[in-house]
Amino acid sequence: MKRFLDVLVAGIGLVLLSPFFVVMALIIKWDSPGPVFFRQERVGRGFSMFRLWKFRTMHVFADRQAAITIGTRDPRITRAGYWLRKYKLDELPQLINVFCGEMSLVGPRPEVKKFVDLYSPEQRKVLSILPGLTDWASIHYRHENSLLEGKEDPIRYYEEVIMPAKLALNLKYLEQRSFWVDLKILFQTLVALFRKE
Secondary structure: OHHHHHHHHHHHHHHHHHHHHHHHHHHHHHHOOOOOEEEEEEEOHHHOEEEEEEEOOEOOOHHHOOOOOOOOOOOOEOHHHHHHHHOOHHHHHHHHHHHOOOOEEEOOOOEOHHHHOOOOOOHHHHHHOOOEEEOHHHHHOOOHHHHHOOOOOHHHHHHHHHHHHHHHHHHHHHHHOOHHHHHHHHHHHHHHHHOOO
């Protein structure tokens, strides 16, 4: 049922959103030089590596400077990228990953290997299922960039504070996951996107 829902929603979403993708591509190309999409290697189920699809929101090669973005006004983020990130629109191309079976609609967000290498044996259990477009951690830490802003060592703060908290939520999901829990997470994700704070 989960895989059927993934393929159905991702397939319909990609068809319906194709005009939007074209508009976004034009805006991204107009805003700054470089490709429309940003593809980055992430760790998937069973420690397998796959390339994540996103709309490019940073200047070309800016991702080489740091593993995470810090603050909503990170100078590496383009003007169009700011708005894409604000409403999580940069994540929509990951419907391609979902359709191809590399991701699911709901599941632990995929990490880069640099951070996965720090997981404890218990935390590595999150790699037993497909990573997802959204999860409890995506909802609770939707303002993660703001939390990192102003920290003396943002990457260390992420590794020691935010990442363990997110993994704890993912481990909880592993114990409770069901079709209805997935629907609840999808609904709360949509609500969070449009909530004024």
